[in-house]
Amino acid sequence: MAGYIPPIEDVSFLLGEVFDFNAQMAALPGFEEVDADLATSVLEEAGKFCAEVLEPLNRPGDEEGCRLENGLVTTPKGFADAYRAFVEAGWGGLSGDPEFGGQGLPRALQILFDEMLSSANLSFGLFPGLTRGGVEAIAHHGSEELKQKYLPKMISGEWTGAMALTESSAGTDLGLLTSRAEPLGDGSYAIRGTKIFISSGDQDFGGNIVHLVLARLPDAPKGVKGISLFLAPKFLVNDDGSLGERNRMSVGSLEHKMGIHAQPTCVMNYDGAIGWLIGEPGRGLNAMFTMMNAERLFVGIQGLGIGEAANQKAVAYARERLQGRSADGGCGPVPIIDHADVRKMLLTGRALTDAGRALGVWTAMQMDIAARHRDETVRQNANGFVALLTPVVKAAFTDFGFETAVLSQQVFGGHGYIRESGMEQYVRDARITQIYEGTNGVQAMDLVGRKLPMEDGDLPRRFFKLIRRDLAATAVPAELEMVSAAVGEALARLEKLTEYLLAKDADLDEAGAAATDYLRFFALVSFGWLWVLMASKATASAGASSLLKQRKLSLARFFASRLLPQTAALDTAIRSGAATLMALDSELF
Template identity: 65%
Template structure:
């Protein structure tokens, strides 16, 4: 089978022809020299690293898995060296703050790097991904002393990061957590408790690991208002500034998981481990959400990356695998890509992937504008778009990414169920993306209960106004009319949910369907922009984009109307049956 091919050409197409990177990002303070051409060169090198260094470790890493013996975690063969190479090449600090050793490049490039890394090897991608999230939380909420001491290592990748939230009794409801932190008297704290499901909790890379741990101070009130965040390193600082004594934290076990076998997902025990308060007492959840929102976007990109890698293998296999007769019954056997059902599966995956990448890039550009634009109004407007899209990208990209992995496995038939082909690994690895960093049901509730009511409903209106502006530009296209039709039920549902914002059952019953409606409209918007950007072109890329767009508008966008009917059925049929009858 072919190895992973980085989709750099498609990324360049988005930056230059569809989303106008030079006009929107290269003009921002600190980005003056970062043109789309330069971005393409960076992404070419990133793709080469992912394909050459990370993809070859994916299947072997899954087979070998991470292991724990005598309290020491061992990652699969090749992972420590690959991480060292990744750090030395500067990829961990690509978008990091230059004041602490980062390169300061736009978040847009970071998102595309993340996609290729996760497509090549999602278990590996969690190490730098969580490290970047920890750095962001510390940069926004840590004291100047903590930032000076710990940020350089995190931003360059010299140290790794991990987030320690979940406990056996406290998952989505973090107000139930029991971990404690006792003040020592010198500004430090002794943190005690057990956390589960801690990705990258430990490894054998030979560096420090900075855990951001949620715990309660002795006088903390019950619930989420009593939660504080603490920086707890694997190794305490040495007198020479290097690694000092091992902190009193240990790995109690590695979780036995369905997928991401190469990633050490740890049960972590903190036994009066020394840590330092990050941010204000009782505001730990606020600080942690800085990291979690970063990670939620990152998890959505994981879903996209896995979908791309799985689809590539399926498309290659479909062109090469001979089976069955031609439609006119004159040839046999024929490549299975000639069969309509196989084509439909491949097109569904491609229709999601290309539009999802475009939406991810657009959202990342909004993040760059929110962080760098000199006009506070422009910053606020862009930040609102990021807030709206975060649950959509996390949930829809991982749902559709998993669906694409399953369809790609299906293309292989029986071979897709055999480990050596690698397709069943994509399915297993993709499944966790729908669960961690807040299940997709939680993301959907965030959308309908928090994001849609923002600004009295004006946040969604502002987003849809952008869509309508491109519909007007493409008025001559029948695709524009179809997208305009899809906006009608979405607006109707959003208006109704806003009026029922205190009806928990109604919101819960509508949440996942509403999120998928918004996702389909957003993906349709990206397809319309890609079609308009290639109008009149006869290149293979333009021909492919137009063909896949027609498929999306004919077979995927119409789901919006069926989803609206489901939402308008209300919660009655969901809530009617007694719990004992399930």
Template identity: 70%
Template sequence: MTSFTPPVDDMRFLLTQVLDFDGQIATLPGCEDVSAEFAGEVLSEAARFAAEKLAPLNLPGDEQGAALEDGKVTTPEGFPQAYRDFVEAGWVGLSGNPEFGGQGLPRTLQILLDEMVSGANVSFGLFPGLTSGAAEALEHHGSEELKAQWLTGLVTGETCGAMALTEANAGTDLGLLRARAEPVGDGTYKVTGTKIFISSGDQDFGNNIVHLVLARLPDSPAGVKGISMFLVPKFLPAEDGGLGARNTMSVGALEHKMGIHAQPTCVMNYDEAIGWLVGEPGRGLKAMFTMMNNERLFVGIQGLGIAEAAHQKAANYARERLQGRSSDNTRAPVPIIEHADVRKMLLEGRAFLDAGRALAVWTAMQMDIAARHPDPEVRSQANGMVLLMTPVIKAAFTDMGFETAVKAQQVFGGHGYIHEWGMEQFVRDARITQIYEGTNGVQAMDLVGRKLPMENGDLMARFLTLVESDLAAADGSPFAAQLTEALVPLRRITQALVAQKGDVEALGAAATDTLRLVALVSLGWMWVRMVRACEGEDSAIARKTRAVAGYFFARMLPQVHALATQIEAGPETIMTMDAELF
């Protein structure tokens, strides 16, 4: 019941036929050897690892859960070995800097690896995910000395990483955090405080764990400007480079969570733990944000990956489960996939999944271009697209991912509610992706308050120009005509929101629905491109693409117009009611 087949053929289709990996990415400096064909081989290897080594640990991992006894964290059976195998196979460092032991492969492959790992075992995926994030923050902000000491370990995954931001009273509003750091005088700091919700805060893999901790230096100003970042390792470095003395940090408790039970989410106590300053004093939040954009894309991909796994199981079940009569009343019982309502639930998921994956790959390609293209203008333009898409992918993919998991569970009827069938775990696991790394409400505010005003308010217009050029190329397609119509309200709303910059109430009232609208248009864009890419073909993927696109345009894109009406109703009906009346 735990079988999961990463959709490698769909991924290859995107790279070769839809998004021109060879033309866009294999031509970038440092990617000369990375053809779409080679990428496909890498993905097949990754798929094998995910399906054979990670997926089988998912359900038992949920049952056993991570545990804390006598101050020691243990992960479920099989996790330590799986992590060591994952490191050894080079997967942690797939897109890492080769200077520090990484393989230097494009983000485009990383994001597809991340989807597979998340689909197979999202609790496991947080270990390498946070490790790569810590590596990236250190690479961008750490001193040469710190990088020499720690970076190879993090890039390869020999050392694990964790991010320690949240405190009980400082969640979305990190400016309220209280952890403090006192300079020792020898270049180190003593970090003291309690952090909550620390994913991968500890484990039993036998290696070191580097925490990037946000804390305040003495006499630092209140709010976010007083926050600095510190590298605080579980084991201090020994003279020989190995594991030295245990640092004075400990796991106070494991959080009791709705899901991701195999993942040790820690309450961490730092008690004058020795740390090193990363980056400049007072710039800790900025340093953390470098990494947080990637983490947000990663979380969006978790939403997609869990949804793909849940969807696959539901589709398999629907092909096998016999209930009810055929629509022509001649056969009974029939596989429930013959029933319209079951098909509809599955199509809704598939319509998100395939176009969502395409959008994620396109965004990752923009990241590769932004990182590697020789022309700084091209780099900057690509980076703008990444900034625009980051909140959309984080929030919309996790919302739609959760919805897809819920629908997939529904396909199982009563069995969906029973643990052993594995579906309820997907729903519980998916739920966290809408919350962590900035709740989806925070993402929506990021989109309308920070991203839309960028480039003098023209960032979205530039995105829509890209969309329109593909619509022009697909001229005559009814899908393209329908999407062209959907651009009208999006453009109008974007202009209004840019003009309302600083009006927090107007932006807040519009935020969530606007993000959904942008997501629907972006998915529609990918459907137009995918349909065009397989025009005239009769392969399974081509037939699926046309059929699911038909569903998307008939049954999902129309929501754009309701969203526009809702957004344009403005903030009045939201802001007027007294707080005590809610």
């Protein structure tokens, strides 16, 4: 079975040719010395770690799974050693704040590393990914004391993190949660309650596990305004930074899941666990969404990574598997990659994955611009784009990643359905990415209900203006004129459809009926924009290989002719409204 190959050539092309990474980073304080060559070198080493250390643990880890015995969680064989090697190599602190020991590299590098982690071993990648989400919340909302005590070892990866949000009766609607936090009079709180679906809730790597827990103070009102966020470590930390006594929390059970078997997803019991407030009382969701927004982008990249790995293996198999005869009537058998239907499946996965990676990098660069640019107007503009694209990246990347995994499994035929090929694991693992950190339906409602109306509708209009400007300014060779024209037409439909939905802003049923179709429409147009840029840059590049040029040009044409036309059907479906969805009485389902 072919091994995972980190997509370094494509990464180098995006950073060096498509997005002018050097100039963009040079304009940001703290990144003046970071360029595409440095980024590529770092990612080459990161890719080796993923391919040589983590991918060999992926299938065995899935088969062995995690165990809970006498209250202790054991991860699959090799995971603890691999995690310690990950930390010792410094990968945990790649984009971490240098003030607390991080390397302070741009988020584009982090997102590209996260993709490779997810391709190689999604279950493993959740440990550092969730830790980084916790770091975001503490860094933005924690007290100086909490930052100094916890951030250095979380950024290094010596300590890991977990988000304890969900309860059996409180999932998407966190206003229903019942966990309580009683003040102890010394600035700490005793937390009581049970949380479910807690990824990385416990492990056997050593060190501490820092839980961020949503709970209510005694006088808190009902609903989301009564929720606060608390930091509760597995082990209390002494004044000298050493680990003290075990906190009053325990793993009640491990969830039995469809996928990510090597990731310990825990039921956590907090029986008076000592914790400290993060942010203001009753403002827990504000602090939590700092963490959740970072995690939603991370989850989108997980979908991208699964799609990349699955497509790679499907291509390798299709080149080797001999079946049937060629279309010209020649003698068979021939490699199945010669068959049109197989090519369509492979090209679909590749077209979605390459464009997704480009949009992920562009979004990450906007995050750094929003955080570091000297001009406040530029920062606000970039921050708006990140807000707009966060639900798109989370939902579209994971939808497309799952679809790519399924198509790649289909290429294998019956061999894709058995464990030996590894393809069924990709399908199972990819499925959770569409569900956790806010289901994709919730992301779509966030896009339509909250993000489109931002700035009185000017936020999406600014994004569309940017796309239209790039399409007009890009020197498109003759062989790409059809692609550019098709993207321009789809963009015009999207602009009109956006205005149509903005006019229906007060109608919840109409928003709900349109949401998932609209998000897919939005993503496809965004991908089309990037295919025009990528294919144009590739054909004009002196440094790109001839193979890369051919691949980008062919994929851009395929995307425009085979995938982008979905937008016309989505437009029709959305405009049909909510009537057919709401007409049937619930008792008749």
